[in-house]
Amino acid sequence: MKTFKFGESNIYLHENDLPREIQHPKVVAIDTETTGLSLVRDRLCLIQFAFSKKECHLVKFDRDINSTSSKHPEIERLLKNKNIQKIFHYARFDVAMIKKFFKLDVKNIFCTKIASKLVRTYTDKHGLKDLCKELLNVELNKSQQSSDWSSNNLLDSQIKYASYDVIFLFEIKLILEEMLKREGRENIAQSIFEFLPIRIQLDFLDWYDSDIFSH
Secondary structure (H helix, E strand, C coil), X not given: CEEEEECCEEEEEEXXXXXXXXXXXXXXXXXXXXXXXXXXXXXXXXXXEEEECCEEEEEECCCCXXXXXXXXXXXXXXXXXXXXXXXXXXXXXXXXXXXXXXXXXXXXXXXXXXXHHHHCCCCCCCCHHHHHHHHHCCCCCCCCCCCCCCCCCCCHHHHHHHHHHHHCHHHHHHHHHHHHHHHCCHHHHHHHHHHHHHHHHHHHCXXXXXXXXXX
């Protein structure tokens, strides 16, 4: 395990799985880094778990993630726990990658991108950088977004970027929840979050860019 510190955040970098002794909180922010954006071609390189703004665990995977002899029991234990709420930004992609490589469905999801689209109807900018700027007055540096996440040795700048993709999601979620409540859209948001596994099944069946509900 390697440790890093950026501002008030302690970052821990692990190989292939989380340590067994880690206690999971009731809410976890999660993100993934991959070799690309294709669910068919690309693979999972890194998964980030923020337990709070001050504690973030990154897990880097071997190239052949599914051949790791020890598998990933602690990651799977966290992801399978329906009592832990998982916050994502653009859960559709991250949860799909998790399903592809861990062969499990994530439940109890909150997606900040979906929530943003439901309540920030005054803009078409729903990226994480946009949410951090408007809601938290935080400027995210996204220069590492297209970097090589399959590299054997990640740069400090990549570690910082990866952690920043999750540590702000807690505050963003709270603000968006208040906006959903204000606009009376909490129930529709929850219904969409629960529909995500079906939407992901359609993605894997090659209906990724099709609106199956259209005429």
